[in-house]
Amino acid sequence: MYYGYKDIAAHAGRMPQAVRALIVPQFLAIGLYFGSLIVAFLAVMGTVGTISSEIESGVMQSIATRPVRRAEIFLGKFFGYAFMLTAFSVLMYISVVIIVRTGTGAAIPVRPGDLGLFCLQPVILLAVAMCGTTFLPTLANGVASFMLYAIGVVGGMVEQVGYLLRSGVMVKIGIVSSLLMPADSVYRKIVYDLIASTGLSPVSNMMGPFGSGAAPSVWMLAYTGIYILAFLALGLRVFSRRDI
Amino acid sequence: MVVETENLTKMYGAKTGCEEICLSVGEGQIFGFLGPNGAGKSTLIKMLVGLLFPTSGSARLLGRPLGDLGARSKIGFLPENFRYQQWLTGRELLKLHASLYRMDGPESERRIPEVLELVGLQGQADRRAGGYSKGMQQRIGLALAILPNPDLIFLDEPASALDPIGRREVREIMLNLRRSGKTVFLNSHLLSEVEMICDEVAIINRGRIVAGGRLAELLACSVEVVMEIGGISPEILDRLSTLGRVLAVDGPRVRLALESRDKIPATARAIVETGGLLYRLEPRQNSLEDLFMDLVQKEGSAC
Numbered sequence: 001m002y003y004g005y006k007d008i009a010a011h012a013g014r015m016p017q018a019v020r021a022l023i024v025p026q027f028l029a030i031g032l033y034f035g036s037l038i039v040a041f042l043a044v045m046g047t048v049g050t051i052s053s054e055i056e057s058g059v060m061q062s063i064a065t066r067p068v069r070r071a072e073i074f075l076g077k078f079f080g081y082a083f084m085l086t087a088f089s090v091l092m093y094i095s096v097v098i099i100v101r102t103g104t105g106a107a108i109p110v111r112p113g114d115l116g117l118f119c120l121q122p123v124i125l126l127a128v129a130m131c132g133t134t135f136l137p138t139l140a141n142g143v144a145s146f147m148l149y150a151i152g153v154v155g156g157m158v159e160q161v162g163y164l165l166r167s168g169v170m171v172k173i174g175i176v177s178s179l180l181m182p183a184d185s186v187y188r189k190i191v192y193d194l195i196a197s198t199g200l201s202p203v204s205n206m207m208g209p210f211g212s213g214a215a216p217s218v219w220m221l222a223y224t225g226i227y228i229l230a231f232l233a234l235g236l237r238v239f240s241r242r243d244i
Numbered sequence: 245m246v247v248e249t250e251n252l253t254k255m256y257g258a259k260t261g262c263e264e265i266c267l268s269v270g271e272g273q274i275f276g277f278l279g280p281n282g283a284g285k286s287t288l289i290k291m292l293v294g295l296l297f298p299t300s301g302s303a304r305l306l307g308r309p310l311g312d313l314g315a316r317s318k319i320g321f322l323p324e325n326f327r328y329q330q331w332l333t334g335r336e337l338l339k340l341h342a343s344l345y346r347m348d349g350p351e352s353e354r355r356i357p358e359v360l361e362l363v364g365l366q367g368q369a370d371r372r373a374g375g376y377s378k379g380m381q382q383r384i385g386l387a388l389a390i391l392p393n394p395d396l397i398f399l400d401e402p403a404s405a406l407d408p409i410g411r412r413e414v415r416e417i418m419l420n421l422r423r424s425g426k427t428v429f430l431n432s433h434l435l436s437e438v439e440m441i442c443d444e445v446a447i448i449n450r451g452r453i454v455a456g457g458r459l460a461e462l463l464a465c466s467v468e469v470v471m472e473i474g475g476i477s478p479e480i481l482d483r484l485s486t487l488g489r490v491l492a493v494d495g496p497r498v499r500l501a502l503e504s505r506d507k508i509p510a511t512a513r514a515i516v517e518t519g520g521l522l523y524r525l526e527p528r529q530n531s532l533e534d535l536f537m538d539l540v541q542k543e544g545s546a547c
Contacts, residue, residue, distance in 0.1 A: 057327045058323060058325045058326065058327035059327045059328060059329065061290075061295060061321075061323040061325075061326075061327075062321070062323060062326065062327075062328065062341070062385070062388060063344065064294065064295060065293040065294055065295060065316070065319075065321045065323075066316065066341065066344035066345060067313045067314075067316040067317040067344070067345060067346065068313075068344055069313070241297070243290075243295065243296045243297060244290075244295040244296070
């Protein structure tokens with residue numbers, strides 16, 4: 001990202017302000033997209049076997065027979081992983097912003113709201129993986145969680161292209177995929193808000209699959225909260241009633 | 245009663261895990277739970293410690309229903325296939341389980357060295373558990389089971405991975421636990437071990453309890469005789485089978501299981517009356533192994 005922008009700048013000589021205003025947001029979006037992808041991988045890969053692998057290996061037999069409720073085991077693991085993923089996400093977000101700032105010279109702010117949303121993305125995947133690990137074998141849960149994540153990511157891109165091509169059907173496909181996996185719509189909201197806050201061209205938000213043609217509403221965020229709670233409640237219910 | 249089950253049943257779909265288990269285990273004893281592979285031993289233990297949910301029936305441990313957290317804090321459990329977090333040291337594992345048992349700092353600081361010494365791991369406590377030998381793994385599992393100074397300890401094959409010295413040490417630990425008034429529920433394949441230390445046993449086969457009670461009484465209620473008979477004929481064998489169960493016929497040598505010693509004179513008389521020449525009749529006290537084999541080989545026994 002850093003070297004890519006430097007290369008473009010070296011070839012273009014003194015870049016006109018209008019061109020720069022279009023290119024910088026693209027680099028910011030790519031950086032955030034890459035960061036989201038890395039944290040998403042960590043969230044899924046790190047947690048798909050949280051419960052299933054401990055049941056498969058037998059570790060759970062010595063934990064679940066102690067005087068602790070299954071709900072405590074489940075929620076303890078969830079909050080532990082959520083804390084780790086949040087710390088990693090903060091590090092990743094700040095790194096991306098610093099790299100883009102240093103590379104392009106654009107004044108990109110670190111906004112707590114956007115940082116919070118960036119940290120929310122892996123928590124959504126964590127909730128899905130934690131639910132799956134209560135009843136699926138580790139490998140099957142990994143496949144299922146990634147498939148769901150891929151639906152969200154590809155759906156988000158389809159929606160973006162839909163905005164560009166003015167295709168109502170493609171936009172609807174994106175909306176449905178966001179309902180199935182809202183992590184991508186959270187990413188789109190971060191990108192939209194962040195680019196708008198930099199004072200750079202809002203048109204640039206419409207460009208490319210990493211941009212955001214429209215900011216997901218606050219209702220989408222509320223839906224995301226319910227989505228996380230629903231998966232946690234389902235996981236909790238299954239784990240509390242299953243045989244080990 | 246420390247352990248009480250009433251018609252406890254676990255079904256895996258159409259397959260029976262164990263069926264209508266009725267058990268009562270009193271305080272301060274070592275209770276042996278025996279059965280062949282797949283008979284339902286581990287299923288019952290897993291139900292009692294809360295890993296499996298019963299399909300029907302009920303059970304009480306330390307006077308409280310299954311799953312009660314108060315009772316669980318006084319119960320220790322060593323699973324058959326004990327696994328642990330391999331990156332932790334033995335001491336860290338014990339600290340983790342002390343916190344799961346909600347033991348406070350001073351209590352766990354006092355108790356951890358005690359149990360390490362008890363299982364003979366005091367010099368190995370700061371090594372990663374992943375590097376432990378099979379025997380040491382079993383010892384650390386045992387240390388975790390007795391960590392909270394429990395009133396009831398479930399041990400599922402505790403000596404399976406141990407050498408003779410280790411087995412003896414485990415046996416000593418169990419005897420010490422009994423001496424201090426604890427109840428040990430021992431699931432084991434090692435019949436000689438069970439015979440040596442258990443006060444009461446129950447034998448499970450095909451998911452059902454086929455015998456249970458005080459070990460001495462169980463062994464006394466059946467007797468085996470070995471005879472050497474001249475002129476052995478089908479008629480003699482038919483007659484013997486009305487008195488007991490013919491276990492083996494090898495030339496003139498016949499092994500016969502009788503319900504009690506009282507049937508020995510009638511056996512001798514039957515041989516003579518049917519034209520046999522009785523050269524030798526030797527009663528043998530049944531061992532637990534004999535009893536076990538006898539019961540397990542029978543079909544369709546009930547609780």
